[in-house]
Amino acid sequence: DQQVKQNSPSLSVQEGRISILNCDYTNSMFDYFLWYKKYPAEGPTFLISISSIKDKNEDGRFTVFLNKSAKHLSLHIVPSQPGDSAVYFCAASANNAGNMLTFGGGTRLMVKP
């Protein structure tokens, strides 16, 4: 039973355009969400996070939106750059679960020059 799902395994976007990566979750106890970025042959690195008390968090070109009623979050990258090409994982945490992270399956983003 996948509690965190990224239904798009891959996404291709033109440089300069917006990239939108989606993530759905089923556990209503999740109250903190994170996005990680992973390049080949490297470990995932933290990108941006959002608490369930917010519906938006922005950091430069990256914005995460949270829709609690739909149990959906999305990562927007504007403008997309070729260096953004990587696998993106969303993750969720529930405060009553010892702050363990549950990861989605990942979305491979390809930004074409």
Next chain:
Amino acid sequence: DVKVTQSSRYLVKRTGEKVFLECVQDMDHENMFWYRQDPGLGLRLIYFSYDVKMKEKGDIPEGYSVSREKKERFSLILESASTNQTSMYLCASSLSQGVYLYYGYTFGSGTRLTVV
């Protein structure tokens, strides 16, 4: 400044060998984790540890064991390597509390293990 170090980037082992993957963190984190990443399957948790000498099974513990004798070191052991254990192995660490103040897990660079 490297904070989670995995001993090998690439490893090739033969079927049936006993394989040790080592991970060291220098952030005094209580929690340590071992994941494997396979195409289309995302990050799957093998084992984790929340304290020295403590371990908990993750989602796919079969064929693996772990050891945590010191707080900073977490070892993954493949008792008898098989070809279906060919994968990218990722170690991570985190504080046990206050994830909201920090950035979730810190990952190592990964070990690409090939079993032939």
